[in-house]
Amino acid sequence: MREQKPKERIRNFNEVALGLTEEEAVAEAKRCLECKRAACIGGCPVEIDIPAFIKLISEKDFQGALDKIREKNSLPAVCGRVCPQEDQCEKVCILAKKKEPINIGALERFAADWALEHKVAKYELRTPNSERRNARVAIIGSGPAGLTCAGELAKMGYGVTVFESLHSSGGVLVYGIPEFRLPKGIVESEVDYLRGLGVEIALNVLIGRTRTLDELRKAGFGAFFIGIGAGLPYFLGVEGEMLNGIYSANEFLTRVNLMKAYLFPEHDTPVKVGEKVGVIGAGNVAMDAARSARRLGADEVSIIYRRTEMEMPARIEEIERAKEEGIRFELLTNPTGFFGDADGWVREAECVRNRLGEPDSSLRRRPVPIAGSRFKMALDTVICAIGQGPNPLLPRTLPDLKLDEDGNIIVDKLGMTSIEGVFAGGDIVTGAATVIAAMGAGRRAAAAIDVYLTQQA
Amino acid sequence: MPYKILDKARLNSVTSKIVIEAPYIARNARPGQFVVIHIDEKGERIPLTINDSNPKDGAITIIFQGVGRTTCRLAALKKGGFVQDVLGPLGKAADFGRAGRVIFIAGGVGIAEILPVARYARANNNIVTAVTGARTKELLILEDEMRGASDRLFIVTDDGSRGARGVVTGPLKELLDKEAFDLAYCVGPDIMMKFACGLTKQYNLKTLVSLDANMVDATGMCATCRVKVGGEVKFTCVDGPEFDGHLIDWDEFMKRQKRFVALEKRAMEYHGHKCRMPG
Ligand SMILES: Cc1cc2nc3c(=O)[nH]c(=O)nc-3n(C[C@H](O)[C@H](O)[C@H](O)COP(=O)(O)OP(=O)(O)OC[C@H]3O[C@@H](n4cnc5c(N)ncnc54)[C@H](O)[C@@H]3O)c2cc1C
Numbered sequence: 001m002r003e004q005k006p007k008e009r010i011r012n013f014n015e016v017a018l019g020l021t022e023e024e025a026v027a028e029a030k031r032c033l034e035c036k037r038a039a040c041i042g043g044c045p046v047e048i049d050i051p052a053f054i055k056l057i058s059e060k061d062f063q064g065a066l067d068k069i070r071e072k073n074s075l076p077a078v079c080g081r082v083c084p085q086e087d088q089c090e091k092v093c094i095l096a097k098k099k100e101p102i103n104i105g106a107l108e109r110f111a112a113d114w115a116l117e118h119k120v121a122k123y124e125l126r127t128p129n130s131e132r133r134n135a136r137v138a139i140i141g142s143g144p145a146g147l148t149c150a151g152e153l154a155k156m157g158y159g160v161t162v163f164e165s166l167h168s169s170g171g172v173l174v175y176g177i178p179e180f181r182l183p184k185g186i187v188e189s190e191v192d193y194l195r196g197l198g199v200e201i202a203l204n205v206l207i208g209r210t211r212t213l214d215e216l217r218k219a220g221f222g223a224f225f226i227g228i229g230a231g232l233p234y235f236l237g238v239e240g241e242m243l244n245g246i247y248s249a250n251e252f253l254t255r256v257n258l259m260k261a262y263l264f265p266e267h268d269t270p271v272k273v274g275e276k277v278g279v280i281g282a283g284n285v286a287m288d289a290a291r292s293a294r295r296l297g298a299d300e301v302s303i304i305y306r307r308t309e310m311e312m313p314a315r316i317e318e319i320e321r322a323k324e325e326g327i328r329f330e331l332l333t334n335p336t337g338f339f340g341d342a343d344g345w346v347r348e349a350e351c352v353r354n355r356l357g358e359p360d361s362s363l364r365r366r367p368v369p370i371a372g373s374r375f376k377m378a379l380d381t382v383i384c385a386i387g388q389g390p391n392p393l394l395p396r397t398l399p400d401l402k403l404d405e406d407g408n409i410i411v412d413k414l415g416m417t418s419i420e421g422v423f424a425g426g427d428i429v430t431g432a433a434t435v436i437a438a439m440g441a442g443r444r445a446a447a448a449i450d451v452y453l454t455q456q457a
Numbered sequence: 458m459p460y461k462i463l464d465k466a467r468l469n470s471v472t473s474k475i476v477i478e479a480p481y482i483a484r485n486a487r488p489g490q491f492v493v494i495h496i497d498e499k500g501e502r503i504p505l506t507i508n509d510s511n512p513k514d515g516a517i518t519i520i521f522q523g524v525g526r527t528t529c530r531l532a533a534l535k536k537g538g539f540v541q542d543v544l545g546p547l548g549k550a551a552d553f554g555r556a557g558r559v560i561f562i563a564g565g566v567g568i569a570e571i572l573p574v575a576r577y578a579r580a581n582n583n584i585v586t587a588v589t590g591a592r593t594k595e596l597l598i599l600e601d602e603m604r605g606a607s608d609r610l611f612i613v614t615d616d617g618s619r620g621a622r623g624v625v626t627g628p629l630k631e632l633l634d635k636e637a638f639d640l641a642y643c644v645g646p647d648i649m650m651k652f653a654c655g656l657t658k659q660y661n662l663k664t665l666v667s668l669d670a671n672m673v674d675a676t677g678m679c680a681t682c683r684v685k686v687g688g689e690v691k692f693t694c695v696d697g698p699e700f701d702g703h704l705i706d707w708d709e710f711m712k713r714q715k716r717f718v719a720l721e722k723r724a725m726e727y728h729g730h731k732c733r734m735p736g
């Protein structure tokens with residue numbers, strides 16, 4: 001796929017990957033062997049009929065291809081960009097054994113972008129069933145889980161309102177993942193598509209504070225889906241983490257993406273990035289933070305990770321792009337404290353070097369500190385990207401809601417929580433995972449909510 | 458759906474009051490809680506204490522000083538105008554109930570923040586004493602309202618143009634020397650809260666403060682508002698804004714409050730210091 005050159009792109013926030021042209025897409029689609037027992041479908045968490053949509057692209061029926069994808073996936077322009085296809089559909093593509101697998105992600109993106117460019121919006125509404133027409137469903141959180149659940153229910157004819165605490169919908173897609181990887185205009189178009197299906201979106205509503213679940217029940221909502229994500233940032237818990245210049249990745253990325261701090265001072269929200277930035281962690285969140293810091297003018301940006309490249313959880317593509325952009329990798333390294341100047345600004349990190357020991361519960365080899373390896377690293381900005389957990393705000397207002405020991409919501413096979421009629425899915429159930437997994441959960445919950453409401457009627 | 462400004466008034470040369478239509482917030486707001494206001498797409502999200510809420514009219518009142526870029530832009534809005542986003546009510550509400558003899562200490566625009574809590578204290582049968590202060594008479598706000606909400610009100614100004622001359626810790630010390638109190642509640646500039654807490658600590662008087670920390674989401678998602686309280690990291694937006702003032706690491710907090718000062722100054726310069734305070 002064509003890309004912006006590293007030298008140019010580190011000076012802007014425009015999308016890095018530029019997509020396929022029509023000719024390229026058709027040519028790529030024609031490589032597909034149209035396997036009878038297509039492994040790729042099994043590799044897709046929402047089981048898109050991949051060979052079928054690829055065949056439609058090869059026949060230049062782009063609208064048909066998109067409709068085929070939309071049967072299973074309501075956010076194709078998003079998933080085409082951010083899904084880890086290399087671990088899913090493309091991994092099991094039969095061609096992967098011999099040469100390159102089909103670039104399924106690029107084709108999915110192509111079909112979705114084609115429709116956006118040609119302003120085609122086709123809403124497939126199932127005729128509302130008269131028994132259900134009055135049933136209304138409240139969706140809490142507008143991340144991929146909530147949006148997917150909303151879209152599916154709207155298609156079935158339910159009245160759906162999505163409640164979102166931020167001033168934009170999309171969850172991590174708008175506040176976390178940067179513009180250069182997922183343009184916000186794309187998320188907006190996908191949300192507009194849902195509005196076209198009749199989904200109502202209520203922004204600035206923090207459920208538990210602005211309105212409560214009980215109030216919504218009294219207001220006539222018959223079922224609920226909680227998709228509030230994993231929004232609570234974790235820190236290392238070492239000395240000095242309160243110093244100025246130390247951000248959680250959530251803060252840093254929210255300032256940059258949601259609040260558009262990269263357009264400061266034209267936009268009002270500031271973000272301060274120094275010359276030497278250390279990003280702790282090596283997942284997608286860490287890569288996004290590091291690459292954003294680079295674009296904001298930092299001279300030297302290092303990923304500081306306690307294991308080796310083999311264990312890094314980020315997508316390979318993002319690691320490669322980070323390297324091209326000059327991000328340094330301090331591997332087998334763990335910060336043990338931060339030290340600052342008299343005004344409270346971070347100046348250096350104290351770190352230890354690790355070696356890899358026996359595998360731990362995550363089946364990755366456990367980092368073991370090497371005795372006497374302590375050293376100092378000069379840093380004036382630190383971004384902590386070691387993970388996020390469940391935000392306890394809403395669960396605390398629901399004493400009957402059962403949580404696991406990490407604070408995630410417990411659901412049954414159908415996605416229902418310990419409170420009747422209240423379903424949940426996405427990162428708030430599984431812990432931080434992927435867009436497609438959250439969508440899958442939203443989809444399954446929609447089906448279960450349909451069954452539940454039908455029984456109630 | 459933008460939020461309508463139902464009313465707008467200027468309290469003095471730096472302080473304004475706006476009444477915003479926000480029915481759900483008005484219904485659920487409790488004393489001590491705050492909202493986040495985001496004026497428009499280019500604006501910042503800033504926290505502001507809810508000064509009053511009226512569920513019947515679906516309206517909330519906010520009183521603020523035009524000091525930064527966002528508050529200056531807010532001050533320039535007119536009745537009938539709109540702000541794009543208002544989120545709330547946020548943070549924990551005051552819940553000390555019936556404590557007994559409560560002393561309120563507030564400086565500057567902090568007076569607007571203690572007023573709803575003082576009213577709450579009165580409603581819960583506490584005996585309310587209040588000490589309010591400002592630089593000068595013209596900047597002293599809500600005198601009548603504070604008088605109405607307290608059993609006794611002591612006023613100080615730096616220049617003595619209204620009430621006694623001095624700062625709030627003056628009358629506070631005199632009162633603490635003479636009388637016993639069960640609880641103190643203090644809101645004002647960070648340095649004032651630090652000194653007031655230093656003083657009440659000597660008298661072993663439990664003191665609650667409401668912190669005006671820098672925020673972004675205000676839902677517990679970003680941690681920019683973190684503050685160390687009793688050695689533990691707390692998020693001001695969800696664990697606060699009310700904390701035990703004796704447990705706060707004030708020096709660290711005050712350093713953290715300076716994180717974006719230089720950039721804010723740059724933004725003001727970029728926009729040509731356009732801070733005017735029309736009626
Ligand atoms: C920086 C970053 C990069 C990532 N990159 C990738 C990637 O490349 N590929 C991939 O597959 N995954 C990626 N992920 C993970 C993926 O984004 C998440 O797994 C996914 O977004 C989870 O979806 P969700 O719907 O469960 O929650 P979220 O997307 O977190 O959305 C939850 C929403 O609920 C709202 N909310 C919370 N509480 C309340 C409340 N009480 N009332 C109302 N609203 C509330 C929040 O504001 C938020 O908008 C990334 C995550 C991050 C942070």
Ligand code: FES
Nearest residue numbers: 675678679680694
């Ligand atoms: S303002 Fe973001 S967590 Fe408090």
